[in-house]
Amino acid sequence: MKRLLSFFLCFGILIFWSSCRNDFEFTPSKGQLEFAKDTIYLDTVFTNIGSSTYNLKVYNRSDDDIVIPTIQFENGVNSRYRMNIDGTTGLEGAQEGKFFEDVELLAKDSLFIFIETTIDISTLGGLENQFLYTDKILFDSGNNQQDIDVVTLVKDAVFIYPSKDAVTGIVETLSFDVDGDGTPDETTLQGRFLADDELTFTNEKPYVIYGYAGVGAGKTLTMEAGARVHFHADSGIIVTNNGSLNINGALSTDQETLENEVILEGDRLEPLYEDIPGQWGTIWLFNGSENNTINYATIKNATIGVLSEGDQNATNNKLTIRNSQIYNVSSYGILGRATSIRAENLVINNAGQSSFAGTYGGKYNFTHCTIANYWNNSFRQFPALLLNDFIVDENNAVFTNDLIEANFNNCIIYGNDNPEFLLENEGDIFNYKFTNCLLRFDNNDLQGNGNYDFDDESFYVGNVFNEQPDFENSSENMMRIGADSGANGIGLSAFASQVPNDILEKSRSASPDAGAYQSVVFDED
Incomplete structure (x- = not known):
C-alpha cells in the first residue's frame, strides 16, 4: 500500500511540475x-x-x-x-x-x-x-x-605520391637493390622514385610528399634556397645506391621566417603541430648513396632527422652537413650506422633517444656543433651523444665494426640528463677524441671505465665539464649561448679557423666559443 501511495504522489508532482514550465515553448x-x-x-x-x-x-x-x-x-x-x-x-x-x-x-x-x-x-x-x-x-x-x-x-603545392591500384587499393612500393647483390628487391616502403623533372625542389611552391620519395641510381635531388618540404605521416626521402641529396639553403636575414633556409617538416600546418615530434619518417641515406650535402636546413618533427647507413670508407664523407638545425625528433636527430659524417655549425636538440648516435663504428668529425638534448616528453634511454661499435642480432649474437675516428672539436654536448655522452665498445678499434668541448658528465660509476679517463690526452684535451651552457631557451630550441656560458672562449683557434663564422655568420676570430653559436647578450625582455 505504501508503494502505491508513493507512486501516485510522485506522479502527481511530475504532472504539476511539467504543467508549470514552458520548456518546450521556443x-x-x-x-x-x-x-x-x-x-x-x-x-x-x-x-x-x-x-x-x-x-x-x-x-x-x-x-x-x-x-x-x-x-x-x-x-x-x-x-x-x-x-x-x-x-x-x-x-x-x-x-x-x-x-x-x-x-x-x-x-x-x-x-x-x-x-x-x-x-x-x-x-x-x-x-x-x-x-x-x-x-x-x-x-x-x-x-x-x-x-x-x-x-x-x-x-598551392607540388604533390608527390605513389600510385594506387583502383581495384585492389594496393599502394605502390619501392624496389631497389637492398642487399647489394645487383638485383632490385621488393620493399614494403610505400612510395616511388622521382622522375628527372622532379629532381629540383624550388622555392616557388611547397612540396608535399606522401610515402617515400626515392632518389635513384646516378640521380641527384637538389633543394634550392627557400624550398619548403612537407611530409605526410610515415613519409620521407630515401637516397639509394649511387644517388645523392644536395640541400642548398642559404643564410636568412629573418631568423623567425628563415626565408632562405630549406625547411623540412610535417604536413600539418596548424600551430598545435608546430613542435610535435614523430610526424613523419626520415631522410634516409641508404647504403651506397654518395656525396650527400646539407647546408642551411631546418629539419624538424621527424622520427629520425637523418639516417645515414654504410660507406664509412668512402673517399668523401657520405654526408656533409653544415649550418643546419635538427629539432623535435621522436627517436634520433642523426643516426649513423657504420657511416662517415662531417658536421660543422650543426645544432641538434630535443630527441626522444639521442641527438646524435654513431653506431656500429664509422667515421665522424664534428666541429663547432651543439649536440644538446632537453627532451621532456617522456623518459629517454640514451644520452645526447652515443657512440658504439657493435650491433646485436635477434639471436643475441654480437657483431663489431671499427670506429675509425670520432672527433668532437669545439663542441657543446649537454642536456637535462647526466651524463650526456656514452661510449660503448666491444671491438679492438675504437678511436675517439674530445677537444676543447663543453661536456656534461658527472658520473662516478662510469668514470672507472677506461673510456672516461679525462686525464688521458689521447682522448680528452682542453675540455670543460658541467658548466652551464646558458642557452637562450632550450625548451623552445633557441640554442644561442649567453654571456655567462661555460662555452665562452674555450674554443681552440686552430679548429675555429676551419669554421671561421658561426651559424649566423658571426666571426669567431676574436675569441672562439664552443658550439655552433658565438655568445651574445640576451635582451632582458
Missing part, C-alpha cells in the same frame, strides 16, 4: 546571441587537402528558450566551408553542411558549431600560389542577423 531569436570568437581562423591548408575541424561556441544568455530560424554560410551552397551543429548536418542535398533551419537553443545554454574545409585553389581564380579564402556564418536574417567571419589561407 521563441524566435532576437539577434542577441553571443559568440566565443568573432572570427574563425582555419589555419593554412594545402589545396585539395582537408583541414582540421575548428569549433565555434554560441551562447544564449537570455532566460528564454529560443529558436534560430536559419544558420547558413553567406556564400550559400557555393561555400567551400562545411559545418556541423551539435551533431547535425542540416538540410539534405546540396545544402547539407551549408544551411540549417529552426535551430533550438535553451535558455542559459550553448551550442557547438564545427567548421572545416577542403579547397581546390585552382577554382578560386588568380595566378597566385596562395589565396586568402573568406566567408561568413549568418545567424537569422534582416534586423536580427548576426555573423561570424571565417578565414583560411590556401596554398
